[in-house]
Amino acid sequence: xxxxxxxxxxxxxxxxxxxxxxxxxxxxxxxxGRGRHALWLAREGFHTTAIDRDARVVAAVNARxxxxxxxxxxxxxxxxxxxxxxxxxxxxxxxxxxxHRPLFPAILAAIRPGGVLVYETFTRAQAAxxxxxNPAFLLEPGELRRLVAGLDILDEREGDFExxxxxSVVARQL
Numbered sequence: 001x002x003x004x005x006x007x008x009x010x011x012x013x014x015x016x017x018x019x020x021x022x023x024x025x026x027x028x029x030x031x032x033g034r035g036r037h038a039l040w041l042a043r044e045g046f047h048t049t050a051i052d053r054d055a056r057v058v059a060a061v062n063a064r065x066x067x068x069x070x071x072x073x074x075x076x077x078x079x080x081x082x083x084x085x086x087x088x089x090x091x092x093x094x095x096x097x098x099x100h101r102p103l104f105p106a107i108l109a110a111i112r113p114g115g116v117l118v119y120e121t122f123t124r125a126q127a128a129x130x131x132x133x134n135p136a137f138l139l140e141p142g143e144l145r146r147l148v149a150g151l152d153i154l155d156e157r158e159g160d161f162e163x164x165x166x167x168s169v170v171a172r173q174l
Contacts (some may be wrong), residue, residue, distance in 0.1 A: 007108035010040040011096045013120045013161075016043065020154050020170050021116050025091030028110055031079060031098035035072075038094075042070035046092060050074040065095045079103055086110035095119045099137050104147050111173040117151060118170050119144065125165035139167045145168065150174070 027046035029038035030121055034057060038050035043063060052058055055076040065072035077084070079100055086093075086106045092110050099121045111117055124140060127133040144167040145156065151171035158167040 006082070007084055008034060008039065010035045010037050013118060013141075013170075014040065014094060014096065014118050017155060017170045018119060020150070021118075022114075025115075027092040028086060028090045029095065029118045029153045030086070030093065030103075030107060032061060032074060033057060033097075035064060035074065036166045038074065039064060039068070039070065039071055040074040040162065041094065044070075046071070048072040048140070049080065049090075051077045052085075053171070070076065070100055087093045088112065090131055093117050095121070099139065108148070108173070111151075113173055115173045116170060117148065120166055120168035123165045123167050125160075129165060143167070144169050 017075055018034050024045045026171040027048045028042040029041065029048065030051040032038045032050035034050045034154060038048050038061060042048040042065060047156060050061055050072060058074040058076045067081060071078055084103060084106050087110055089112050092115060093107060095107065122138050124135065124138045130151055133139060148169055148171050153169060153171045155170045156168060159165065
């Protein structure tokens with residue numbers, strides 16, 4: 001397997017919880033980066049929307065989706081300025097290695113009843129190991145559980161996993 005392909009492998013937290021996701025539907029990958037989660041979701045049969053602020057990255061994700069004939073559309077959107085609306089009709093919302101606390105109401109509102117949120121990002125303990133170090137991008141102990149209050153938590157973890165200090169949750173919208 002080439003290094004470029006490895007970089008596009010989705011997070012283990014997402015793939016290990018495939019059985020908790022709906023069989024199909026609409027998916028949203030928030031702050032998609034190079035699209036590894038969006039591409040995986042589309043390959044799994046989800047009609048996928050991916051958003052990221054970097055227009056160059058978004059263009060590359062769209063090109064990859066077209067080349068692979070995947071049901072995926074990526075769009076450039078700055079998630080950290082002004083009022084952001086993500087819609088309300090997603091069966092799956094995925095956020096990995098991204099934290100902007102003011103976005104949580106929009107993320108939670110984007111999940112339709114019965115839909116699932118898969119979220120994983122770094123905790124404060126990660127700063128001692130290297131990047132990221134900015135507290136704005138690092139969860140406090142127990143914070144992710146509080147941020148998804150109101151959802152039914154199906155699985156969660158917090159600690160040292162795969163060499164990173166992270167908090168992770170899979171939760172269903174009631």
